[in-house]
Amino acid sequence: xxxxxxxxxxxxxxxxxxxxxxxxxxxxxxxxxxxxxxxxxxxxxxxxxxxxxxxxxxxxxxxxxxxxxxxxxxxxxxxxxxxxxxx
Amino acid sequence: xxxxxxxxxxxxxxxxxxxxxxxxxxxxxxxxxxxxxxxxxxxxxxxxxxxxxxxxxxxxxxxxxxxxxxxxxxxxxxxxxxxxxxxxxxxxxxxxxxxxxxxxxxxxxxxxxxxxxxxxxxxxxxxxxxxxxxxxxxxxxxxxxxxxxxxxxxxxxxxxxxxxxxxxxxxxxxxxxxxxxxxxxxxxxxxxxxxxxxxxxxxxxxxxxxxxxxxxxxxxxxxxxxxxxxxxxxxxxxxxxxxxxxxxxxxxxxxxxxxxxxxxxxxxxxxxxxxxxxxxxxxxxxxxxxxxxxxxxxxxxxxxxxxxxxxxxxxxxxxxxxxxxxxxxxxxxxxxxxxxxxxxxxxxxxxxxxxxxxxxxxxxxxxxxxxxxxxxxxxxxxxxxxxxxxxxxxxxxxxxxxxxxxxxxxxxxxxxxxxxxxxxxxxxxxxxxxxxxxxxxxxxxxxxxxxxxxxxxxxxxxxxxxxxxxxxxxxx
Numbered sequence: 001x002x003x004x005x006x007x008x009x010x011x012x013x014x015x016x017x018x019x020x021x022x023x024x025x026x027x028x029x030x031x032x033x034x035x036x037x038x039x040x041x042x043x044x045x046x047x048x049x050x051x052x053x054x055x056x057x058x059x060x061x062x063x064x065x066x067x068x069x070x071x072x073x074x075x076x077x078x079x080x081x082x083x084x085x086x087x
Numbered sequence: 088x089x090x091x092x093x094x095x096x097x098x099x100x101x102x103x104x105x106x107x108x109x110x111x112x113x114x115x116x117x118x119x120x121x122x123x124x125x126x127x128x129x130x131x132x133x134x135x136x137x138x139x140x141x142x143x144x145x146x147x148x149x150x151x152x153x154x155x156x157x158x159x160x161x162x163x164x165x166x167x168x169x170x171x172x173x174x175x176x177x178x179x180x181x182x183x184x185x186x187x188x189x190x191x192x193x194x195x196x197x198x199x200x201x202x203x204x205x206x207x208x209x210x211x212x213x214x215x216x217x218x219x220x221x222x223x224x225x226x227x228x229x230x231x232x233x234x235x236x237x238x239x240x241x242x243x244x245x246x247x248x249x250x251x252x253x254x255x256x257x258x259x260x261x262x263x264x265x266x267x268x269x270x271x272x273x274x275x276x277x278x279x280x281x282x283x284x285x286x287x288x289x290x291x292x293x294x295x296x297x298x299x300x301x302x303x304x305x306x307x308x309x310x311x312x313x314x315x316x317x318x319x320x321x322x323x324x325x326x327x328x329x330x331x332x333x334x335x336x337x338x339x340x341x342x343x344x345x346x347x348x349x350x351x352x353x354x355x356x357x358x359x360x361x362x363x364x365x366x367x368x369x370x371x372x373x374x375x376x377x378x379x380x381x382x383x384x385x386x387x388x389x390x391x392x393x394x395x396x397x398x399x400x401x402x403x404x405x406x407x408x409x410x411x412x413x414x415x416x417x418x419x420x421x422x423x424x425x426x427x428x429x430x431x432x433x434x435x436x437x438x439x440x441x442x443x444x445x446x447x448x449x450x451x452x453x454x455x456x457x458x459x460x461x462x463x464x465x466x467x468x469x470x471x472x473x474x475x476x477x478x479x480x481x482x483x484x485x486x487x488x489x490x491x492x493x494x495x496x497x498x499x500x501x502x503x504x505x506x507x508x509x510x511x512x513x514x515x516x517x518x519x520x521x522x523x524x525x526x527x528x529x530x531x532x533x534x535x536x537x538x539x540x541x542x543x544x545x546x547x548x549x550x551x552x553x554x555x556x557x558x559x560x561x562x563x
């Protein structure tokens with residue numbers, strides 16, 4: 001019973017707090033596919049205003065840009081991918 | 088008078104006409120000059136274009152050369168490298184204390200990947216794991232589930248090698264077949280301590296080690312209209328009997344009826360995510376171990392026996408970077424139930440029973456923990472873990488993430504650590520592990536577990552184990 005309570009205690013704050021900006025949705029909106037570039041290439045794009053304009057990243061707020069950058073880097077072609085059977 | 092007027096008009100006409108002719112001549116000359124200039128410009132453009140064409144041909148040639156090299160690299164390698172410093176303190180039930188400080192080890196992992204086609208991918212990990220200054224071959228390193236999972240000599244073992252074969256990718260239920268040495272070690276939620284992503288399919292509370300098998304993964308996301316939802320059917324060999332004296336021709340091709348049976352494992356796993364939290368994992372599992380063998384390292388002994396079956400149930404929840412806060416949380420629960428037969432192995436006994444007994448037993452365990460990232464880039468992380476196992480808790484974690492098989496503890500274990508993320512690919516971790524064994528034979532399927540304070544041989548039973556460790560971890 002104690003174990004069950006611990007699990008529930010862990011879950012409640014989690015469900016209450018979840019409402020973050022989703023970088024994946026932003027990437028989809030801008031037609032950016034994370035797996036088409038390497039981490040360093042995505043980082044380069046976010047340091048160049050010209051490239052940001054090219055990919056319409058400049059139309060996003062700073063928070064959105066950060067979320068998008070994090071998502072693109074996390075899912076870049078050379079990123080640390082999960083190793084799971086059949087996924 | 089008229090003659091004079093006409094003369095003046097005539098002169099004017101001649102003068103104006105001559106002037107117009109001169110202007111026309113001038114315009115033609117200007118046009119000719121302009122044409123000449125244009126011709127020169129066109130010639131210049133043509134020469135520049137030719138230069139560019141030649142330059143583009145060069146670039147195309149270089150690009151093709153690069154592409155050829157890329158396409159030629161059929162197997163892509165990544166690096167994993169760990170350096171560990173452990174300082175152990177062991178306290179036995181008798182009160183005797185043994186300290187083993189300054190224990191250094193290295194683990195090298197060469198991670199390979201091949202995208203054979205869009206529907207076929209291959210992954211492998213070749214590993215070496217050894218203590219510094221020692222190439223002593225640890226006997227457990229020949230145990231199939233522990234190869235490359237315990238420090239041994241400098242041999243390279245195949246820790247994982249599997250083929251993912253995808254079918255019906257555009258259909259309602261895409262599915263995949265995973266064949267080979269499975270991604271079954273260092274699973275959730277060990278990745279937080281390595282500062283990496285999920286590195287195996289199954290909850291590490293129940294399964295941690297190498298395993299050969301086949302897994303059918305059904306992607307239910309489209310059918311249920313719910314992201315990251317998978318149903319898996321797994322089959323693995325926990326133990327495969329082979330003996331040189333039973334060879335037919337050049338190789339072993341099967342046991343006799345009265346020989347040991349293979350240990351077969353059948354499993355059902357359901358993965359999904361929490362609503363509105365994509366970076367989460369929820370897993371329910373059930374697996375059955377048929378014909379557990381008493382000692383996989385003693386297969387040729389006539390005393391070795393199949394000692395019964397075990398049912399294992401599990402549930403886990405894990406959240407990574409909750410709401411972008413840098414907080415990671417996880418909770419795992421496992422339950423096992425045994426169905427022993429009357430067989431016993433030497434004086435050690437049967438499945439969770441002493442010799443002569445064959446009672447069915449149940450055990451359970453819980454593992455909870457979290458990690459919190461601080462600093463501008465969340466480069467400073469603190470983590471805490473706790474696990475508790477009951478008297479008859481037993482699991483398939485013999486090839487565990489750590490050398491002490493912490494999650495098999497029949498008792499309580501605590502771990503706290505501080506991590507500094509040096510860069511995207513490496514981190515350093517300082518931690519403390521504290522394990523209190525309440526019962527004997529943690530991690531063992533054979534023999535009856537008894538309270539550690541009631542053991543007949545208190546000088547040989549470990550009651551408390553602690554370690555202060557420092558680990559450098561590079562995953563590139």
